[in-house]
Amino acid sequence: MQTLESLTRDARALANGDILLSAPEAEVARQLQICNACRYCEGFCAVFPAMTRRLEFGKADIHFIANLCHNCGACLHACQYAPPHEFAVNVPQAMAQVRGQTYADYAWPPALGALYQRNGLTLALALVAGLTLFMVLAVALKGQGLGALWQAPAGGFYGIFPHNLLVGLFAPVFLFAVLALSLGVRRFWRDVTPATSGAPLSTPATMEATDAVLRLKYLDGGHGDGCHNEDDAYTLSRRRMHHLTFYGFMLCFAATSVATLYHYLLDLPAPYDLPSLPKLLGGVGGVSLAIGTAGLWRLNLRRHPAHGDAAQKPMDRAFIALLFLTATTGLALWAARGSAALPLLLCLHLGAVMALFATLPYGKFAHGVFRTASLLRHAVEKRQPNPIGLGAD
Ligand code: SF4
Ligand code: SF4
Structure with missing residues (x-):
C-alpha cells in the first residue's frame, strides 16, 4: 500500500x-x-x-x-x-x-502523426498520387490520350496546365502545410517554454539562434573540424551537404516567389529566359539542391550504424530522394524547353513538388522546424540565471 x-x-x-x-x-x-x-x-x-x-x-x-x-x-x-x-x-x-x-x-492534425510510422511508404504513395494526378490531368486537358505526354506543346508549360489551375492546386496544399507546421510547433513551443525559464524571446537570443541555424553551428563538432559520419574521423561533408540542400531549396523557393511577383505585378508570365532572376535563382538553386541531396544520400548510406535511430532511415532517405527528384526534374525541364519531352517532365516535376508540399508537415522536414524552436528556447534560457544556483552561463 x-x-x-x-x-x-x-x-x-x-x-x-x-x-x-x-x-x-x-x-x-x-x-x-x-x-x-x-x-x-x-x-x-x-x-x-x-x-x-x-x-x-x-x-x-x-x-x-x-x-x-x-x-x-x-x-x-x-x-x-x-x-x-x-x-x-x-x-x-x-x-x-x-x-x-x-x-x-x-x-497537426494529431491523427496525421500516424504518417510518421511508415514514413518512407507515406512519401512514396504521395509521389505516386502526385504523378498520377498530373498525368491524368495532362491527358484529360489535351484530349489526345497518352500522346499528350510526349509532344512539344504550344504555349510552353502553361499550354499544358493553365496558370490558374496550377495556383488552384498548389496554393491550398502549400498553405495547409504551413498551417500544420505552425500549429504543431506552436504546441511544442508552449510545452517547452515553461521548462526553459518561461522568459520571452529577445533580440540577442533570436540573433544567436538564427546564426546557429543558418550556419549549422552544431555540425562543426564543437571544434570546427566537423562531425562524424561513418567512423572516428571528423568530416565537414555533412555540414556542407546540408548547406547545399538548405540554401538550394531556399533559392528554388525564391525563384518561384519572384516568378509569382513577375506574373502578378509586372504582367510577365513564365517561361523566362536567361539572365532573368527566376531562371538564375532556379538554376543555381536546382544544382545546389541536387548536389546537396546526392551528397546527403551517400553520407546516409555510409553512416555509422550506432548513430541515430535506424527505424528512421526510411523517413530520412525518402525525404532526401524526393528533394533530389524535385531538383533534377526541375533542371531537366529547363533543358527540355520546347521539346517533346516537356509534358512528361513537367508531370514528373509537378508531381514531385506536390508530394513534397503535401508531406512537409509529416516527414523529415519537421526536424528543421522543431530544432529551430529548441535553439531559440536555448538561446533564451542560457541568458537567465541558472536555476540550480551556479550562476548564468
Ligand atoms: S550527437 Fe547530439 S548531443 Fe552529442 S555532441 Fe552531437 S549534437 Fe551534441
Ligand atoms: S557520459 Fe559519455 S556522452 Fe555523457 S558527458 Fe560523459 S563522455 Fe559525454
Missing part, C-alpha cells in the same frame, strides 16, 4: 510529467543523469550546457533537449561509457528516438 509520502511524490511527478515518460524519454533521462555526473562533453554542442542547468529531466525538458541535438556523433565517439560498457550511453541514438516521437506527437 502506498504511503502518503509516496502518493504525494507521485502526484508531483505526475504534475511534472515524469511518470508519463515513454520508454525513449525515460532512456534519455537515464543517460542524461549519467552525463550530468560526467560532463566530459560540455563543450560539444548546446545539449550539454542545457543539461547542466537541470538536475532532473521531465517530459518537456527531454523534448527540448532532444531537439537541440544535431546527431553529430561527437559525444558517442568520445564516450567512455558507450556500448559495450554496461552504462550503454549512446546520446545521439536516444535523442533521435525521442525526436522521432516528438514529430509524431506534435503533428
Whole structure:
C-alpha cells in the first residue's frame, strides 16, 4: 500500500510529467543523469550546457533537449561509457528516438502523426498520387490520350496546365502545410517554454539562434573540424551537404516567389529566359539542391550504424530522394524547353513538388522546424540565471 509520502511524490511527478515518460524519454533521462555526473562533453554542442542547468529531466525538458541535438556523433565517439560498457550511453541514438516521437506527437492534425510510422511508404504513395494526378490531368486537358505526354506543346508549360489551375492546386496544399507546421510547433513551443525559464524571446537570443541555424553551428563538432559520419574521423561533408540542400531549396523557393511577383505585378508570365532572376535563382538553386541531396544520400548510406535511430532511415532517405527528384526534374525541364519531352517532365516535376508540399508537415522536414524552436528556447534560457544556483552561463 502506498504511503502518503509516496502518493504525494507521485502526484508531483505526475504534475511534472515524469511518470508519463515513454520508454525513449525515460532512456534519455537515464543517460542524461549519467552525463550530468560526467560532463566530459560540455563543450560539444548546446545539449550539454542545457543539461547542466537541470538536475532532473521531465517530459518537456527531454523534448527540448532532444531537439537541440544535431546527431553529430561527437559525444558517442568520445564516450567512455558507450556500448559495450554496461552504462550503454549512446546520446545521439536516444535523442533521435525521442525526436522521432516528438514529430509524431506534435503533428497537426494529431491523427496525421500516424504518417510518421511508415514514413518512407507515406512519401512514396504521395509521389505516386502526385504523378498520377498530373498525368491524368495532362491527358484529360489535351484530349489526345497518352500522346499528350510526349509532344512539344504550344504555349510552353502553361499550354499544358493553365496558370490558374496550377495556383488552384498548389496554393491550398502549400498553405495547409504551413498551417500544420505552425500549429504543431506552436504546441511544442508552449510545452517547452515553461521548462526553459518561461522568459520571452529577445533580440540577442533570436540573433544567436538564427546564426546557429543558418550556419549549422552544431555540425562543426564543437571544434570546427566537423562531425562524424561513418567512423572516428571528423568530416565537414555533412555540414556542407546540408548547406547545399538548405540554401538550394531556399533559392528554388525564391525563384518561384519572384516568378509569382513577375506574373502578378509586372504582367510577365513564365517561361523566362536567361539572365532573368527566376531562371538564375532556379538554376543555381536546382544544382545546389541536387548536389546537396546526392551528397546527403551517400553520407546516409555510409553512416555509422550506432548513430541515430535506424527505424528512421526510411523517413530520412525518402525525404532526401524526393528533394533530389524535385531538383533534377526541375533542371531537366529547363533543358527540355520546347521539346517533346516537356509534358512528361513537367508531370514528373509537378508531381514531385506536390508530394513534397503535401508531406512537409509529416516527414523529415519537421526536424528543421522543431530544432529551430529548441535553439531559440536555448538561446533564451542560457541568458537567465541558472536555476540550480551556479550562476548564468
Ligand atoms: S556522452 Fe559519455 S563522455 Fe559525454 S558527458 Fe555523457 S557520459 Fe560523459
Ligand atoms: S550527437 Fe552531437 S549534437 Fe547530439 S548531443 Fe552529442 S555532441 Fe551534441
